[in-house]
Amino acid sequence: MNIIPQIRKNIISLFKQEKGVLISFIILPLIMALIYGMMLGESFDGQASIDPIRVDLRYNNTSEIGEILDHVLEDEGVKSFIDVDGENYECEVTISDDFQNIEINNIKATSEKINILSSFFKSFNSDVQQVKAIYRNVEKGEFSQEEKGMIMGNILQKLNENQKQSSIEEKKLSGYKTLDSKEYYGISTFSFTAIMLIIVLSNKFFDEKQQGVVRRTFAAPISNEEYIIGFLLSSTIVAFIINIIYVLVNIAMGLSFRENFGGVIFIVIIQSILQGAISTLVIAFIKNKMMVNTIIGFFIVLSAVAGGAFYNIDSIESPFLKVLGNISPNTLILNAYKSLAISNSLKETLIYIIPMIIISLVFIILSMVKVKVRWER
Incomplete structure (x- = not known):
């Protein structure tokens, strides 16, 4: 027996025997998203409340451009989202003396805050370079020193005004976009049931083991490694089918996953591989169904309590819950889709995504090594 027939057998068996359960993984999160989206809609106003970004800003403030940046940073509109006077910095920004190179070193800021800073300083740098180009042309022109000084003074004043205005617009338009309630819960409940699906995929193996199906499978010429690869691929395919149907239904209903369809499909593929990898790790290391339900059940509770499955994860203020949220298995999935929906950029x-890929590879390698060394099948 080779791998392909095993994959086909596993998929057919799973959909035949667990058809109702698998369908519920499409319907259940959809219903939950609609209910929670309507009940908690008031907590989502389309604007994310982000505190001023505490920045350790290093630049030459004695130059003309540096003095302009000083004035821009003193504007109340800019101060509402960039704080250069505070402590406990979230990031460091270093600007070269010629204002051509800007380096942002993230310490503990969110990706949304880094996006705001990056966009602000890129805009400022672009305007600075334009001013320098104009300055060179003015110097070459047939103007008196007084006329040159007046022209450059007007240009620098205009740069100052433009930067203050564009900075405020940057805050309103670029950095503060967020999801509405139905879109958020369409993603968050999906990330929650993704963990539950792992139980179904893993327990199918233990059910077949108890029924003697696994033993009969190994009566054919198949190695432990081949069986594990077959289980991994079949679990990944089943997860992908469930995930992609859910995503397409959401898109058709106009609820979630409305931005960057290609990016969404890519995340669905990575998520499905991760679910398959975790399921494979489970059957490689855990000996019985009860232990599987206990361990994964703990992570399901963790996802519900700290993973933002049933409330807006951005509203968490407790440091303890934030730590729990960081280790909750659904947060990578939730934040990947959420980040794509906000930024519309796979980058x-x-x-x-990268941690999901790394975790998947590590789990697959560990599973292969385990069954090769010793495996009670």
Whole structure:
């Protein structure tokens, strides 16, 4: 027996025997998203409340451009989202003396805050370079020193005014976009049931083991490694089918996953591989169904309590809950889709996608090594 027939057998068996359960993984999060979206809609106003970003800003404030930046940073509108006077910095920003190179070193700021800072300083730098180009042209022109001084003074004053205005617009339009309630819960409940699906995928193995199906499978010429690969692929395919149907239904209903369809599909693929990898790790290391339900059940509770499945994860203020949220298994999935929906850029989701890929690879390798060394099947 080779891997392909095993994959086909596992998929057919799972959909045949657990058809109702698998369908519920499409319907249940959809219903929960609609209910929670309507009940808690008032807590989502389309604007994210972000405190001023505490920045350790290093630049030459004695130059003309530096003095302009000083004035911009003193504006009340800019102060509402960039704080250069506070302590306990969230990031460091270093600007070269010629204002051509700007380096942002993130200490503990969120990706949304870094996006705001990056956009602000890129805009400022772009305007500075334009001013320098104009200055060179003025110097070459046939103007008196008094006329040159007046022209450059007007340009620098205009730069100052433009930066204050564009900074405020940056805050309103770029950095503070967030999700409405139905869109958020369409994603959060999906991330929650993604953990529950792992129990179904894993327990199918233990049910077949108890029924003697696994023993009969190994009566054919198949190694432990081949069986594990077959289980991994079949679990990943089943997870992908469930996930993609849920996503497409949400898109059709106009609830969630409305931005960057290609990016959404990519995250769905990575999520499905992660679910398959975790399920494979479970059957490789855990010996019985009860232990599986206990361990994964704990992570399900953790996702509900601290993972933002049933409330806005951005509203968490407790440091303890934030720590729990960081280790909750659903948060990577939730934040990946959430970040994509906000930024509409797959690049901004890499901070969540890359850990998912690494975790999947590590779990697959560990599973393969375990069954090769010793495995009670």
